[in-house]
Amino acid sequence: MVDDTKSSADAHAGTSDGTDILHEVLNQPGKWAVFFDIDGTLIDIADTPDGIVVPDDLAENLTRLSAKLSGAVALVTGRALPYADQLFKPHVFPIAGLHGAERRSMSGAIERVTPGPDFEALKASLAEEAAAWPGVLVEDKGLAVAAHYRQAPTFQGQVEAAMERYRERAGSDFTLQRGKMVVEIRPARASKGDALRAFLSEEPFAGRLPIAIGDDVTDEAMFRVANKLGGHSIRISDIAADTVASATLGSAAELRALIAKLAAA
Ligand SMILES: O=P(O)(O)OC[C@H]1O[C@H](O[C@H]2O[C@H](CO)[C@@H](O)[C@H](O)[C@H]2O)[C@H](O)[C@@H](O)[C@@H]1O
Numbered sequence: 001m002v003d004d005t006k007s008s009a010d011a012h013a014g015t016s017d018g019t020d021i022l023h024e025v026l027n028q029p030g031k032w033a034v035f036f037d038i039d040g041t042l043i044d045i046a047d048t049p050d051g052i053v054v055p056d057d058l059a060e061n062l063t064r065l066s067a068k069l070s071g072a073v074a075l076v077t078g079r080a081l082p083y084a085d086q087l088f089k090p091h092v093f094p095i096a097g098l099h100g101a102e103r104r105s106m107s108g109a110i111e112r113v114t115p116g117p118d119f120e121a122l123k124a125s126l127a128e129e130a131a132a133w134p135g136v137l138v139e140d141k142g143l144a145v146a147a148h149y150r151q152a153p154t155f156q157g158q159v160e161a162a163m164e165r166y167r168e169r170a171g172s173d174f175t176l177q178r179g180k181m182v183v184e185i186r187p188a189r190a191s192k193g194d195a196l197r198a199f200l201s202e203e204p205f206a207g208r209l210p211i212a213i214g215d216d217v218t219d220e221a222m223f224r225v226a227n228k229l230g231g232h233s234i235r236i237s238d239i240a241a242d243t244v245a246s247a248t249l250g251s252a253a254e255l256r257a258l259i260a261k262l263a264a265a
């Protein structure tokens with residue numbers, strides 16, 4: 001496995017406009033594969049993990065775009081696969097979940113590891129400890145667990161300290177993943193960058209150049225891979241984020257409008 005989380009040799013400020021990149025896609029539809037993060041990228045951030053609203057036409061527009069690229073569209077998310085899938089029902093996309101720790105290819109084959117009893121016990125202890133912090137939500141994602149402090153930011157310090165402690169208890173197979181008002185413990189063995197590489201080794205992605213679109217720290221790993229392979233990386237951000245992405249777009253709404261335009265073209 002390649003470590004795509006450390007190198008900054010290919011880092012460059014996100015200065016270009018992601019709109020131009022996405023408009024280019026349909027000019028050469030056989031050239032590109034597009035990888036979308038979900039939360040904060042396709043879907044607006046909400047107060048709670050379950051509070052998100054999936055716009056009615058999003059899955060249909062993604063399906064249309066995918067058809068134009070002969071299926072070379074995949075989702076790469078921190079969510080667990082079953083949760084992410086139900087957001088797009090009845091449409092089914094190739095997808096990587098848990099920040100790259102699980103992946104379903106175009107063929108439908110799923111690669112994932114299952115949590116052992118120790119990790120189950122760890123999640124139970126964490127949930128018990130977090131009950132003392134009103135507003136902090138613990139999201140059990142199977143082989144990963146997230147502690148959200150968006151609704152209780154005063155507990156950020158306690159949450160971070162506890163998650164570091166639980167990560168140590170989980171051992172070196174697990175790593176800490178920070179995100180938007182959240183700290184997660186996830187399998188260390190794969191990143192979103194690894195997921196991108198794995199998709200690109202298979203049909204219908206093989207031989208295409210990647211366009212990776214995301215909004216958060218976890219997406220930087222796939223941006224690095226996209227940059228290294230000569231593709232594009234687009235960070236959704238309304239502020240000047242510290243990123244290796246080669247381009248930016250202002251909001252998830254802006255991205256959805258572009259997807260709708262490409263789907264209808
Ligand atoms: O990789 P992504 O698809 O972007 O998923 C990252 C995490 O997204 C979710 O948490 C974030 O979105 C929530 C809903 O908008 C928000 O309430 C929370 O504060 C954000 O951190 C999800 O709950 C996590 O499991 C994902 O890893």
Ligand SMILES: [Mg+2]
Nearest residue numbers: 037039040216
């Ligand atoms: Mg995101």
